[in-house]
Each structure stands twice: as structure tokens, then as C-alpha cells.
Amino acid sequence: MMPKTSHAAGLHRASLEKLHDLDAALELMYYGWRGMTLQADEYLAKQGLSRPHHRILYVVARRPDIAIGTLIETLGISKQALNRPLNLLLDRKLLTSRRSPEQHRSKLLRLTEAGQRIEKKASDYERKVMCEAFDRVGAPGAAAWMAVMETIADSS
Amino acid sequence: MMPKTSHAAGLHRASLEKLHDLDAALELMYYGWRGMTLQADEYLAKQGLSRPHHRILYVVARRPDIAIGTLIETLGISKQALNRPLNLLLDRKLLTSRRSPEQHRSKLLRLTEAGQRIEKKASDYERKVMCEAFDRVGAPGAAAWMAVMETIADSS
DNA sequence: CTTTTCAAGTCAACATAGTTGACATGAAAG
DNA sequence: CTTTCATGTCAACTATGTTGACTTGAAAAG
Numbered sequence: 001m002m003p004k005t006s007h008a009a010g011l012h013r014a015s016l017e018k019l020h021d022l023d024a025a026l027e028l029m030y031y032g033w034r035g036m037t038l039q040a041d042e043y044l045a046k047q048g049l050s051r052p053h054h055r056i057l058y059v060v061a062r063r064p065d066i067a068i069g070t071l072i073e074t075l076g077i078s079k080q081a082l083n084r085p086l087n088l089l090l091d092r093k094l095l096t097s098r099r100s101p102e103q104h105r106s107k108l109l110r111l112t113e114a115g116q117r118i119e120k121k122a123s124d125y126e127r128k129v130m131c132e133a134f135d136r137v138g139a140p141g142a143a144a145w146m147a148v149m150e151t152i153a154d155s156s
Numbered sequence: 157m158m159p160k161t162s163h164a165a166g167l168h169r170a171s172l173e174k175l176h177d178l179d180a181a182l183e184l185m186y187y188g189w190r191g192m193t194l195q196a197d198e199y200l201a202k203q204g205l206s207r208p209h210h211r212i213l214y215v216v217a218r219r220p221d222i223a224i225g226t227l228i229e230t231l232g233i234s235k236q237a238l239n240r241p242l243n244l245l246l247d248r249k250l251l252t253s254r255r256s257p258e259q260h261r262s263k264l265l266r267l268t269e270a271g272q273r274i275e276k277k278a279s280d281y282e283r284k285v286m287c288e289a290f291d292r293v294g295a296p297g298a299a300a301w302m303a304v305m306e307t308i309a310d311s312s
Numbered sequence: 313c314t315t316t317t318c319a320a321g322t323c324a325a326c327a328t329a330g331t332t333g334a335c336a337t338g339a340a341a342g
Numbered sequence: 343c344t345t346t347c348a349t350g351t352c353a354a355c356t357a358t359g360t361t362g363a364c365t366t367g368a369a370a371a372g
Binding site for chain 1: 349361
Binding site: 016129134146 | 305
């Protein structure tokens with residue numbers, strides 16, 4: 001008896017007819033994003049966190065003492081949407097907030113040691129995936145990948 | 157008076173310090189995905205549709221007469237999650253379903269003309285973005301991009 | 313013919329990630 | 343003192359997904 005061939009969650013790439021020349025590229029973008037984030041998301045889930053938490057940690061790691069308003073702008077979400085994940089991170093002491101000495105209106109965010117550890121570990125999973133892929137194609141291939149992605153990213 | 161410099165929705169790319177070598181690649185994957193889907197999502201929103209509807213249309217376009225169970229497997233979502241967007245597409249007559257002649261259990265899905273038109277238009281927006289990016293780097297660059305993305309996609 | 317199997321459809325409850333609108337607080341700037 | 347403005351919080355909503363339980367109806371097996 002056939003074991004029912006469940007491809008677990010989600011498709012097998014390349015199981016679809018290509019109607020157009022660039023269909024493979026569209027599908028690769030989708031699976032590429034999924035592939036890069038898969039292990040990181042699994043790790044984050046084990047920590048009781050998810051993608052938006054990682055996005056916050058990632059940005060704060062690269063901009064210590066960022067104000068909440070700037071973080072909102074940077075993430076491109078509303079303050080209400082930021083509220084819950086941000087408070088979770090503060091409660092879990094992965095982030096600290098303090099008032100600015102001069103600009104007492106703003107709160108400045110920083111990662112704690114624990115926050116740094118989790119941010120790094122989650123990002124490491126993503127970097128590892130990228131690193132292996134870049135190794136396969138060498139420096140010129142990696143540069144070409146970056147060039148393509150920059151064009152796409154700035155196409156908005 | 158400054159016009160408040162709202163960067164609209166979401167960040168300016170490249171405003172963050174790079175803590176690691178591959179941080180730029182992580183950010184490019186994020187913005188690349190966003191950039192590729194942005195115009196398509198705007199178009200879909202005008203049609204009262206969104207990404208999951210497009211995913212369904214995309215798959216059915218490339219596998220006419222696909223059964224619902226196969227579609228569920230292909231999309232990697234639960235039948236309950238498929239239910240609402242699928243029924244919307246049927247109601248809007250972008251999809252048709254008929255029972256298989258021999259396998260009368262299964263329902264077979266097909267795009268209507270209108271469904272084909274919308275699927276093509278949404279996918280065209282995405283293909284156009286990819287096409288422009290590939291044009292910039294030439295065939296070898298495009299091939300390198302595909303090679304990198306294949307490695308990443310299969311890294312799960 | 314009866315029973316089992318199985319694809320499909322449906323209902324309820326829930327989680328997550330976002331939205332808009334309204335309003336409170338408290339420090340800074342006029 | 344009053345206005346401005348970053349921040350915080352509440353409520354209501356939408357969209358997209360989940361799991362579990364159950365029905366329906368045709369196919370296959372007895």
C-alpha cells in the first residue's frame with residue numbers, strides 16, 4: 001500500500017507546469033523566502049516567539065537606543081500592532097526601555113544579553129542558509145544574486 | 157516645516173547597521189519578496205482578492221482539473237483554510253468545479269476566462285519585476301540568482 | 313444490499329498579525 | 343498655562359491560518 005505520499009507541509013517545488021518563462025523565478029522567490037526562514041521560525045517557536053518578534057529584535061540589535069516611534073517607522077507597522085510583541089519582549093526581559101536623558105519624551109530600546117543571544121541565534125539560522133547557497137555559486141554568483149535582489153527591492 | 161518624512165509604509169532599506177557579513181542578504185530577501193509582490197497585491201486588492209486567492213489561481217492555472225485534495229497538498233494549508241478563499245473564487249466565477257467522470261468523489265477545478273485573466277495579470281506584475289531585474293544582470297546573473305534560490309529553497 | 317472508506321463540506325473555537333479610531337498621560341515647547 | 347507630541351492603551355474589526363468534530367454522498371468491499 002502506498003504511504004499516501006503526503007509531502008508533509010507544502011509543496012514540492014517544480015510540480016507545476018510552467019505557463020510562462022519566468023514562472024520558475026516566481027516560485028523560487030516564494031520557496032526561497034520560506035527556505036531561508038524555516039529553521040529560524042522553528043527555533044523562534046521553541047522560544048515562544050515568532051517572526052514579528054524577530055523583526056523587532058533584529059532592528060533593535062542594529063540600532064541600539066532606537067526610539068519606539070522610529071522602530072514603528074522602520075518596521076512599517078502601526079503602534080498598536082507593535083504593542084503586543086514589544087511588550088512580550090520587555091516582559092521576557094529580552095529588551096529594556098529607558099527614557100532618553102535629554103529627550104525625555106522618547107523611550108530608548110536596547111537588547112538585553114538574553115535578547116542578543118536569541119536575536120543572534122535566529123539570524124544565524126538565516127545566515128547559515130544564505131552562506132551555504134552563496135558558497136555554492138561563489139563570489140560572482142553571490143554578487144549577481146544581490147544585484148538582482150536590490151533591483152527588485154527598489155522596484156517599488 | 158518638514159513634511160514629517162513619513163517613509164510611507166516600511167522601511168527604507170539599508171538604514172540599519174550591518175552587524176554581520178550576511179545581514180544585507182537577509183534584508184534583501186525580505187525586501188525582495190516584498191518588492192516582487194507589491195504591485196500584484198495592489199492589483200489583487202482592487203479586485204477584492206489577496207495573496208491566498210492568487211496562490212489558488214496560480215496553481216489551478218498550471219494544473220487544470222486539479223482535485224481539491226491535491227490543491228490542499230500543493231498549497232500546504234488545511235482544507236478549512238482553503239475553504240473560504242476557494243468558495244469566494246467559485247462564487248465570483250473565477251473558478252469552476254465539476255465532478256470527475258470516473259472518480260465521482262473528487263471535484264475538479266478549472267479557471268474560467270475571467271479567472272485566467274486575473275491570474276495572468278497578477279502574475280504578470282510579478283514577472284515584470286523579475287524580468288527587469290534579470291535584464292539588468294544578464295543571463296549569467298539570472299542563472300546565478302536561480303541557482304542560489306534553488307539551493308535555499310531545497311535547504312529545508 | 314450493507315457496510316466501510318474516503319473526498320469533500322461545514323461548524324465552532326482559537327491564535328496571530330495586522331488594521332483604524334478614540335482617548336489618556338506626561339513631558340517639552342510656546 | 344496651553345499646546346504639542348511621543349507614548350500607551352482600549353475596543354472593534356479583518357484576514358489568514360490552525361485543530362477538532364461532524365455530515366454528506368459516492369465508491370469499494372463484504
